[in-house]
Amino acid sequence: MIDFAASRLTEAEMTLRDEVREFIAAARRENRFSVGLGINAEANIEFSREVARRGWVGMVVPKEYGGPGRGAVDRFVVVEEMLAAGAPISAHWVGDRQTAQIILRFGTEEQKRRFLPAIVQGEVWFCLGMSEPGSGSDLASVRTRATRTDGGWLLNGQKVWTSGAHYADFAVTLCRTSAEGKHAGLSQLIVDLRADGITIRPIRLLNGFHHFNEVYFDDVFVPDDMVLGEIGDGWLQVTSELAHERSGPDRFMSVVPVLEMVYAALAETSPSEETEHLIGLVTARYWTLRNLSLSIARALDRGETPAVEAALVKDISTQFENEVVEILRKLVPDELDPSAGGLRSLLADAVVTAPTFTLRGGTNEVLRTVIAKHLARSSRSD
Amino acid sequence: MSETSEMLDQALAAIFTRSGAGPAQRGAPWPQDTWSTVEANGFAYLDLDEHGIGLEEAVRIAISVGRHAVAIPLVETAGLVSWLLARSALERPEGLTLGAVSHPLDDLRVTPLSGGDAEISGTLHRVPWGRRADHLVAIADFDGTPRTVVLPRPAEVRAGENLAGEPRDTVLFDRLRLPAAAIAQGVGPSPLELRARGVLLRAASAAGAMQRVLAVVLAYADTREQFGKPIRTFQAVQHHMVDVAEAAAATMLAVNAAVLADPGERLLAAASAGVTAKEDTRRLNRSAHQVLGAIGVTDEHELPALTTRLWSWQGEFGSSRDWSVFIGRAALNKSLPSLWSLISSTGQAHAGRALGEVVPW
Numbered sequence: 001m002i003d004f005a006a007s008r009l010t011e012a013e014m015t016l017r018d019e020v021r022e023f024i025a026a027a028r029r030e031n032r033f034s035v036g037l038g039i040n041a042e043a044n045i046e047f048s049r050e051v052a053r054r055g056w057v058g059m060v061v062p063k064e065y066g067g068p069g070r071g072a073v074d075r076f077v078v079v080e081e082m083l084a085a086g087a088p089i090s091a092h093w094v095g096d097r098q099t100a101q102i103i104l105r106f107g108t109e110e111q112k113r114r115f116l117p118a119i120v121q122g123e124v125w126f127c128l129g130m131s132e133p134g135s136g137s138d139l140a141s142v143r144t145r146a147t148r149t150d151g152g153w154l155l156n157g158q159k160v161w162t163s164g165a166h167y168a169d170f171a172v173t174l175c176r177t178s179a180e181g182k183h184a185g186l187s188q189l190i191v192d193l194r195a196d197g198i199t200i201r202p203i204r205l206l207n208g209f210h211h212f213n214e215v216y217f218d219d220v221f222v223p224d225d226m227v228l229g230e231i232g233d234g235w236l237q238v239t240s241e242l243a244h245e246r247s248g249p250d251r252f253m254s255v256v257p258v259l260e261m262v263y264a265a266l267a268e269t270s271p272s273e274e275t276e277h278l279i280g281l282v283t284a285r286y287w288t289l290r291n292l293s294l295s296i297a298r299a300l301d302r303g304e305t306p307a308v309e310a311a312l313v314k315d316i317s318t319q320f321e322n323e324v325v326e327i328l329r330k331l332v333p334d335e336l337d338p339s340a341g342g343l344r345s346l347l348a349d350a351v352v353t354a355p356t357f358t359l360r361g362g363t364n365e366v367l368r369t370v371i372a373k374h375l376a377r378s379s380r381s382d
Numbered sequence: 383m384s385e386t387s388e389m390l391d392q393a394l395a396a397i398f399t400r401s402g403a404g405p406a407q408r409g410a411p412w413p414q415d416t417w418s419t420v421e422a423n424g425f426a427y428l429d430l431d432e433h434g435i436g437l438e439e440a441v442r443i444a445i446s447v448g449r450h451a452v453a454i455p456l457v458e459t460a461g462l463v464s465w466l467l468a469r470s471a472l473e474r475p476e477g478l479t480l481g482a483v484s485h486p487l488d489d490l491r492v493t494p495l496s497g498g499d500a501e502i503s504g505t506l507h508r509v510p511w512g513r514r515a516d517h518l519v520a521i522a523d524f525d526g527t528p529r530t531v532v533l534p535r536p537a538e539v540r541a542g543e544n545l546a547g548e549p550r551d552t553v554l555f556d557r558l559r560l561p562a563a564a565i566a567q568g569v570g571p572s573p574l575e576l577r578a579r580g581v582l583l584r585a586a587s588a589a590g591a592m593q594r595v596l597a598v599v600l601a602y603a604d605t606r607e608q609f610g611k612p613i614r615t616f617q618a619v620q621h622h623m624v625d626v627a628e629a630a631a632a633t634m635l636a637v638n639a640a641v642l643a644d645p646g647e648r649l650l651a652a653a654s655a656g657v658t659a660k661e662d663t664r665r666l667n668r669s670a671h672q673v674l675g676a677i678g679v680t681d682e683h684e685l686p687a688l689t690t691r692l693w694s695w696q697g698e699f700g701s702s703r704d705w706s707v708f709i710g711r712a713a714l715n716k717s718l719p720s721l722w723s724l725i726s727s728t729g730q731a732h733a734g735r736a737l738g739e740v741v742p743w
Contacts, residue, residue, distance in 0.1 A: 001596060002631050006638035009728060017726075084722040256722060263713070263721040271714045277703055279721070280710030284657035286725045287650065288632055291639040316628050365617075372620035375627055379600035 001378055002312055002371075004295040013077050020081040023054060028085070035086035037346065038254030040353050042209055043167055044088035045125075051082075052122025057092045058100040065104070066117030072244075072300035076293070080249040086257030086346075090164060090211075095119040097248065098241050099126040099172055106229035106237050111190070115170075129159040129173030129191065129215060130238070137366045140182050140235060144175040144217060146189060152223040153177070153189065155197075158216050165200050165213035168193055173217075174234050186234035190226040191217070207338065207352050240305065245361050247296035247310035252289045252317035254357065255324050255350045261343040262331050278327050289317050308374040311367040318357040318364060325354045386435060387442040393423060394443065398450035405451035405687035408547035412514070417454050427479075428460045430468040437579075437743045438641050440465070444583040445637075448590030451687040453548050455480055455511040461583045462576065463519050469742050470530035470570035473563070477516030479532070482506040482553075483580060483699060484573035490522040490555070492529055498562030502531065505554050508698070512551030513539050521573050530570040531560060544694035546687065575741050578649050580699035581656035586637045588659040588695050591688045592630035595670045598685055599626050602674055613673070625669035629662035647727050648741040650712075653705040660702035663692045 009017070027033055033047050051057055056078045061067025075096070082089050089096075100119045103111055118124040135141045144157025155175060165171060171191045178185035193200065197220040203212040228237060259282065266275060292313050299306045328347060338348040358364045398404050403416035420426050425443070428435050440461035447457050463481040467474050482488065483506075490504035506512070506520055518533040536553035544550045571579075603614035603623055613619045636655040643651035667689045671678050678685040696702070718724055 001593070002627055004631055004635040004638075006635060006642050008642050008644075014728060080726065084720070084726075260720050260722065267714050267718075271710070273707055276707045276710030276714060278706075278710065279713055280653075280706030280708065281657065281661075281702075283650075283709050283713055283721060283725055284654035284706060285661070287654040288636040288639070288658045290725060292632060292635050295635060312624075312628055312631060315624065316632060368621050368624045369617070371624045371627060372614070375596075375600055375623055376604060376614050379597070379604060 001375070002309055004292055004309065005298065006291060007294060007298045009073075009077065009294075013073060016074055017077045017081060019054075020056070020078050024081060024085045024087055027087070033088050035257050035346065036088055037086065037257065037349055037353065038083050039090050039093055039163075039250050040205070040209070040211065040254060040349070040356065041086070041088050041090060042211065043091040043164060045091050045167065047088050048091035048125075049122040051089070051092060052120065055120075057096045057122055058116065058120040059096075061100050061104060061116045061120050065112050065120075067100075067120045072297040073294070076249065076297040080253060080290070083249050083253035084256050084260070086260075091125055091167065092119075092122060093250075094128055094164065094168070095124065095126040097244060097250075098128065101244055102172070102228070102237055102241050105240065106233060108225070108229065110225060111228070115190075124170065125164065125168040127162050127164040127168035127171045127193075129162055129165075129171040129175075131161045132158060133160050137363055139174070139238065140186065142174055142176060142186070144173065146175045146177050146187065146222065149221065152221055153227070155189065155191065155217040155220040155222055158214065160212075160214050161203070162200075162213045162215045163211055165193065165215050166202060166210065171215060172228060174238055177231050177234075183235040184232050186238075187231045188228040188234045188237050189222045190228055191220065191222055192226070195220050195222075197221075205353065205356075207349050209349075239307070242362070243296065243300060243305050243307045243310045245310075246314040246367070247293055247306070249290070249293055251314045251357075251361070252286070252293070252321055255321055255328065255354075256286075258328055258343065258346045258350050259324065261346065262328055265343070266331065275331060278331060282324055282327055285320055285323075289313070289320060292316070308371060311362070311370045314361065315364050315367045315371065321357045322354050325350050384438060387438055390425065390439055390442050391446060394420075394425065394446040395450070397423070398446065398452050403450070403452045403454070405684045406453035406546070407681055407687055408690070410453060410547075413452070413454060416452060420454065420456060426456065426459050427474060428464045430464055437582075440583060441586045441637060441641050444586035445590035445634075448587030448592075448691070449594045451546075451591065451594070451684075451691055453546070455514075457583050457587060458510050462580060465579065465743070466519050466521070466530055466571060466576065467532075470566035471568070472519075472530060472532055472566055475517045475532060478514055479517040479519060480509065480511055480515040482509050482518060482520035484521055484576045488520070488573075490520055490531070492522045492524040492531065492560075492565065494524075495559070498565075500560050500562075500565055502533070502555055502558045502560050505552060507552050508542065508550040509553055511549045512536065512553045513541060513549055515553075518553065521571065521576060524565075527569050528572045530566040532564040533558070533560070544691075544698070546690040546694050548691075548694070571742060574649075577699050578652040578656075578741065579743065581705060582637065582640055582652040584695040584698050585633060585640075585652075585655040585659035588663060588692055589630065589634040589637050591692050592626070592633055592662070592666055595666060595685065595688050595692075596626050596630045598688070599623060599670050599673050602677075606675075619673060622669035622673045626666050626673075629666035629669075633659045633662050644728060645740040645743075648743060650709065650724065650727060652741075653709050656700065656705045657702050657709070660696045660705075663696045667692055 059070040062069040146153035177187040197218040199216040336348040401416040403413045485507035493501045538554040540552040636658040640651035640655040
């Protein structure tokens with residue numbers, strides 16, 4: 001069926017956690033970031049560079065490519081502390097969570113030498129060119145296409161919901177390189193966002209944040225050495241990173257910074273039993289979800305690809321995050337004002353952006369189809 | 383899983399399937415053969431201080447009892463009575479020794495008499511299989527401190543049952559004289575510690591039952607055809623299948639994580655696993671019954687043997703709300719730097735606080 005092995009943090013992992021906690025506490029004291037909601041928060045390039053200087057970006061990159069060669073659990077420890085504090089991590093997020101892993105696994109030797117040290121040092125930011133106006137859940141239906149030209153490819157089409165394209169240097173772009181074969185005709189190109197023929201337009205999130213963009217490709221030349229791995233491997237690459245993309249603490253910790261503010265305010269009062277119940281319920285559920293997510297990080301470190309497990313954790317977590325927002329509204333039933341600052345602004349952001357939790361990174365409906373198919377298969381093979 | 387746990391798991395599965403003890407339907411007679419086999423194999427009571435046998439083995443037993451839906455008090459004897467006696471330095475008497483649950487309404491009091499003997503009075507509520515007990519182990523109030531006592535067969539038993547038809551009896555003691563040897567000499571586990579261990583073991587049984595429910599749901603969705611195809615091909619049905627799988631996976635993981643918890647994190651871990659099991663029971667039972675349709679609500683089917691136990695365990699050793707209030711009250715006690723420090727706790731950070739008392743498991 002679907003099993004999760006429980007584990008504990010080791011002494012070394014707890015030491016790393018202490019270092020991260022100290023770093024965040026200092027950054028807070030010195031006002032080096034304003035508290036935001038996880039990967040929905042706006043990017044802070046300077047903060048991301050500092051995190052990189054501490055060696056906490058691209059942690060899985062081995063030493064030969066300039067990284068610390070640490071594991072998925074180490075990354076988990078860093079990321080959960082950043083998210084709990086509401087630290088701005090979106091600038092390095094894509095490179096750290098996805099691009100480093102995928103270049104490491106599929107990239108050419110030249111790409112590894114060029115991009116991995118740059119990701120680790122916080123010198124280059126990535127975004128993902130996946131969704132299109134006509135392709136959301138059915139990602140393999142992308143129509144952005146690359147045609148052969150002298151020394152490379154000519155890229156034409158449009159991407160949408162491209163997080164961070166306005167400050168990123170490169171977009172790992174899924175496109176059709178052959179009309180033959182729905183999946184086999186797909187490839188990923190590493191597209192320099194400063195190349196000729198690229199137009200980037202902002203799409204404002206419903207709370208006014210600039211997070212998403214539309215990216216247009218008009219005869220953009222992409223040289224052969226920027227094909228990620230092999231032509232025709234695009235679908236394999238995209239699906240192989242799902243275990244990384246779907247299981248992390250970012251899937252259930254976006255609203256923890258708001259929860260902390262509410263908690264701090266409540267601890268100053270004489271809470272009612274109903275308040276104690278709600279805080280206890282949230283704590284218990286988070287305790288379980290955190291252990292689920294940690295279990296997947298451990299499996300990744302064992303070399304497994306727990307894609308179905310990750311889908312399950314994301315489905316549970318994102319539903320729960322919506323419940324947390326409802327609970328926070330019970331604890332803080334006041335009218336919300338996004339311009340008021342502090343708790344009320346953040347809670348306002350949480351309320352209006354909560355629908356994104358169950359959409360981004362694969363809708364829950366798609367995840368549930370993935371899980372159900374796996375269940376049906378494993379039940380028949382028992 | 384430890385070697386002992388694996389051995390237990392396989393041995394119990396063999397006993398439960400061979401003897402036809404489970405799934406036990408409502409009104410089934412007491413399965414004396416199954417119980418005798420369990421006793422004869424030495425599983426009824428665990429020797430906690432031997433060969434590193436501890437919480438993990440008790441949890442494996444509880445999972446197995448849940449998965450096979452057997453109506454025997456094995457979780458109570460092996461998981462609770464053995465522990466309570468060992469931690470209270472008391473000898474286990476001959477015969478079937480069962481345990482009270484430290485129900486909030488219990489009011490067992492010990493009044494010392496001369497010569498070390500004592501007089502005991504009070505009522506114990508919802509005692510599993512209380513009517514069958516030759517002896518009962520309970521935590522009594524001894525001048526404001528918890529003291530474990532071994533009681534003889536109760537003179538008065540008021541029969542009750544849980545939703546699966548398992549005995550949950552009220553037993554009464556009125557000015558009963560107890561010899562000194564039946565009273566722990568020192569302070570033993572507190573009612574809170576007993577209930578925390580109990581809620582964790584019930585969560586373990588729930589995890590086992592949930593796994594079995596998932597197998598039943600998947601098998602049915604695969605074979606039952608409507609509109610010319612298996613119902614597992616309908617998306618709405620698939621979502622119910624996923625609900626069941628998620629509840630089962632989350633509860634099992636919470637139980638296993640609680641087994642690993644450091645001493646200072648055990649109360650939080652047991653409470654969290656309890657809340658997870660109790661909350662997920664609601665979702666799992668509803669979705670499972672929805673998939674099985676009318677066949678699942680008859681007493682001829684296996685499913686109700688599992689879901690009625692799950693509903694019972696939802697309330698036993700405290701409700702979800704009892705435990706969420708317990709966690710919330712401790713968390714709001716102003717002493718934590720952040721709620722996250724509790725959620726991500728590794729135990730040491732909370733030593734000495736309400737949630738971080740070192741529990742003797």
